[in-house]
Amino acid sequence: MTTTFRRSPLALAVLSLLESGPMHPYGIQRLIKQWGKDQVVNVGQRATLYKMITRLQEAGLIDVQDTDRDHRYPERTTYYVTEAGRAAARQWLAEILSTPRNEFPEFPAALSFFLMLTPETARELLAERRDRLTQKIAELDAALVTETEGFQLPRVTMLETEYVRAVTDAELRWVTEVVDALRDTSLSWDFEELRKLALASMPTD
Numbered sequence: 001m002t003t004t005f006r007r008s009p010l011a012l013a014v015l016s017l018l019e020s021g022p023m024h025p026y027g028i029q030r031l032i033k034q035w036g037k038d039q040v041v042n043v044g045q046r047a048t049l050y051k052m053i054t055r056l057q058e059a060g061l062i063d064v065q066d067t068d069r070d071h072r073y074p075e076r077t078t079y080y081v082t083e084a085g086r087a088a089a090r091q092w093l094a095e096i097l098s099t100p101r102n103e104f105p106e107f108p109a110a111l112s113f114f115l116m117l118t119p120e121t122a123r124e125l126l127a128e129r130r131d132r133l134t135q136k137i138a139e140l141d142a143a144l145v146t147e148t149e150g151f152q153l154p155r156v157t158m159l160e161t162e163y164v165r166a167v168t169d170a171e172l173r174w175v176t177e178v179v180d181a182l183r184d185t186s187l188s189w190d191f192e193e194l195r196k197l198a199l200a201s202m203p204t205d
Contacts, residue, residue, distance in 0.1 A: 061085035
């Protein structure tokens with residue numbers, strides 16, 4: 001079974017968490033944060049989660065189990081994953097895990113226009129990024145050893161944190177090398193000279 005629903009990290013998270021049993025949106029959001037999935041799944045605004053749940057329901061990937069209408073509390077709807085939803089989640093996992101994808105992140109795009117800055121400004125900005133990456137690694141290391149309500153999560157539930165930590169560490173080492181090269185001027189450029197070179201290489205017709 002295949003689906004034409006456009007996959008996203010949040011959609012995959014909702015379907016996967018509902019595999020453990022029916023839940024209401026607040027429970028889904030709480031589990032995403034409790035298990036550290038908010039490092040790789042953007043669920044900052046609850047409205048975003050509700051919109052995704054509506055789309056998944058309209059696509060037949062989840063459905064309503066029941067609605068609690070206790071007058072003492074706000075109405076709360078519980079959802080469950082359908083067979084189509086289970087199939088979609090496994091289809092997405094197979095595609096994502098097996099096939100690298102060019103996701104066009106912002107940082108490499110900014111690097112491609114690095115030459116618009118002076119070397120001094122570029123060094124200052126990358127030095128700021130280096131410091132923030134160092135802090136992020138410290139936070140990820142803390143997350144990897146943190147217990148959740150007294151229970152140590154199995155490694156399999158923390159693989160995305162391990163991955164983010166490894167990628168962040170690789171980026172930190174590369175950024176540090178570039179900052180050092182900018183400092184000792186082994187990496188330098190003149191924007192006007194590069195602009196003239198670009199103009200000279202443009203087609204004349």
